[in-house]
Amino acid sequence: MDVDDAVLPIQQVMENKLRSKLKIDFVEFIDTSGNCGSSFSVTIVSPDFAKKMTLARHKLVNQILADEIAELHAFSQKTLTPEQWAKEKGKA
């Protein structure tokens, strides 16, 4: 077991894993647990999501973060391509 991994908060571990497996333009974790740290909502923007249906994108993320998600109570994700993200920001 990597000693560094053990002391990082799970959020950081998940972010590192995503960055190592996907090209990430933007990633944001929001702790939705009210501070107990077992529930996250994450927005991921990656060009790797292009030409993938939502289900496939989520499966990809679920697979990368399988170990961490198993420890969480709730995990909600939003997976966007850079183009979709720009559109979404334009709306807000």
Next chain:
Amino acid sequence: MSFARLGLRTLRSLPSAQVSRSTNFLAQRRYLSAEARKLIDNAVSTNPLVVFMKGTPEAPQCGFSRAVCQILDVQGVPREQIKSYNCLEDQELREGIKEYSEWPTIPQVYIKGEFVGGCDILLSMHQSGELENLLIKEGLAPELPPDEPAAETKA
């Protein structure tokens, strides 16, 4: 010394490689027996719309499960069309369903035997209109009457 503390001490005293191996083993333990898989197979193939959730549509016990039921409600799916399974009442189902779909979270929605998604996906399909099309296509939600012809302009 309490049992838990004793356990912790044992865990700490073991070489870390061994601990990590045994926790990995726990994480990968297969919960889904062939029998349970068959039951799930049967449930999703004999019911056109199945929701594996926490609680029941009448009394959901998790916000995500509640959201899924509300979405189906808004789409006009009659309650009797929804076959729901309460994963909180059945620990084997709770873990087994995750393995069955290779999806780590509950709720899970199946339409005509196909895994559609969890709460996030249902919500985004609801917003895009994709869900409405799918439900109508599968005969699970009533087709809306075509828009009324444009109201006559009042003189």
